[in-house]
Amino acid sequence: MKPASWAVRVVTSVALATLAAFGLTAAQVAVEAPVALASNPVGYIRLAHFSPNTPAVDVYLYSFGNPSAQLVLHHVSYGTVSPFEPVSAGEYTVAMRDAGAAPGSKPVLSTAVSIAAGHAYTVAGVGPAAGIRLEVISDELTTPPGKALVRIIQASMQQDVVTVTVGGHELVTNLKFANATPFIAVAPGTWSVKATGSTESVTATIALAAGTIHTIVVLDEPGKLALDNLLDAAGSNVAPAGGPQAGFGGTAPRPGATLVPWAAATIAGLAISVSGTVMLMRRRRPALHAHRPH
């Protein structure tokens, strides 16, 4: 009886271990199932100065309710645009002070901006010095497949109305100073971009790749117009289909189906050796019993 029960225990524990192995595999598959991108609570903000006759300023970014600035941009002059800065989604305040003014002094201008995760915003000082205001301009982070997106910001006071063409096609007609167009989808290519005011015009050659987003700013320079091509965002010009096949399985944990033969072999082998052992012990038993007193 004892060898037999020992054998039963071993077989049972091996079977349980095998089941546990299968259980683990099932758990791995289950863990794989959720595929939603972990919420990434980051949005983006950049600051700009588009007021031609306003002197340089210091720009402060405050997380709402926090009196110490999260970011400070010193001596920002007309035409300056900061890079996009990733920040936690939430409420912020942007304040402008005269360049060099004490950080605790009363700002010349301030505005609230609500930054949503996965979105981008440009906070710009726009308009003439006499009527400068801080504008929160929403940016775009997706393009139609195979297209570039372009937006025009009209920041010229000398030519207070401009018409902009891209590759000879009119993008916007009579865009007024301190205004912006929505984003417009454009076929990718290297284009001649022309801004024409009442007395001046300017032309620039601008490459617009598919999957990129541009803001083109019309600016005053002494006695002439200028164009600033801002690359707002860039992605792949063609998004490959699906996920890449980047493995051949040489190190793969095998799924349940392929564990079966190995588990079966293990159990079968164990059964064979146990039965062999039991047979051997049974054969020995009569010899033991022969010496037993009756």
Add this chain to the structure above:
Amino acid sequence: MRADTAAGRADARHVSPLRVIRRPWAVAAAVAGVLVVTLGGAGLSWASGTGRSAMPVGRPPVTGTPRSHWAAVSAPTAPAQVVPLPTGMVIPAIGVRTKLIQLGLAASGTLQVPADVGVAGWYTGSPRPGGTGSAVIVGHIDSVNGPGVFFRLRELKPGDLVYVQRTDGKMAVFKVTLVQTFLKSRFPTAAVYGPVPNAQLRLITCGGTFDVATGSYLSNVVVFAVLQ
């Protein structure tokens, strides 16, 4: 009882080897069984993917380029910056040191992958690493019989650094923000290939369950990183 025990002991001492040999089928069964158990166990262990090795490398000798922050602003008429091409990559946390080849699209429209499982490649349809946008680098997790360049990619953690070498001799240094596994049937195309407004990096390999029937993994491991 005492007699019984003593007799038992005596008998045990006197078990003749011949008695065993007289039943060769039993011996054969026991030995064969042990062999099969051993092989089966080894198979289980292999199939479960245990007992792996890694390729150790040292820290890269170069530190990051200083970050262009708020001080670096665009001049109104500055020409578009040309970002140097990537040539190699070092990821100290998982012992990766590889050159970077250039990859396009396969005929099927999927991302081309390196022919050599030991090297990674940059997708030329994506922005160059260090420039504005989401640069994409792909490498194999394994070959048919061993680890590939991105075998340990899934071990990366937020905060780990990725160094991309470029033709100008400088490094673009990225910090990992997210490591996630996605079923290929629900690959996050927009998050991986879509536009972003700063310099980011995506590292992609395979992962999850290997489907023997189709000879491919069911998931992709994607690492998201941002320029330091």
